[in-house]
Amino acid sequence: MRKLSRFAWLVIAVQIFFVVIMIAIYSGGDSCVAEESIEGLVAEMICDTADELIALMLFMTALFFWAMSNLVLGIVAVRRRKKKDSSSVS
Numbered sequence: 001m002r003k004l005s006r007f008a009w010l011v012i013a014v015q016i017f018f019v020v021i022m023i024a025i026y027s028g029g030d031s032c033v034a035e036e037s038i039e040g041l042v043a044e045m046i047c048d049t050a051d052e053l054i055a056l057m058l059f060m061t062a063l064f065f066w067a068m069s070n071l072v073l074g075i076v077a078v079r080r081r082k083k084k085d086s087s088s089v090s
Contacts, residue, residue, distance in 0.1 A: 007080065011073050018066040025058045 004012075 007077065011077075014069055014073065018062065018069070021062050022059065022066075025055055025062060028055065
């Protein structure tokens with residue numbers, strides 16, 4: 001079995017990091033407390049909606065940064081491969 005390079009371990013670590021962040025965002029809600037009155041129910045509904053919107057924005061932001069980091073890692077991988085190919089030909 002071939003050994004993985006440091007760059008491959010970096011890519012794996014970045015992927016694991018973002019998966020953990022996405023799971024934490026997805027499961028991090030439920031901070032609203034319910035009261036038995038009508039005002040409490042309305043406040044709880046507003047709180048739940050706000051929590052869902054904030055979680056959605058955080059999730060989309062993390063997804064954007066995940067995509068950008070994958071793009072950067074892909075460009076670095078292609079550049080590394082080109083350097084290895086050009087140095088082995090000479």
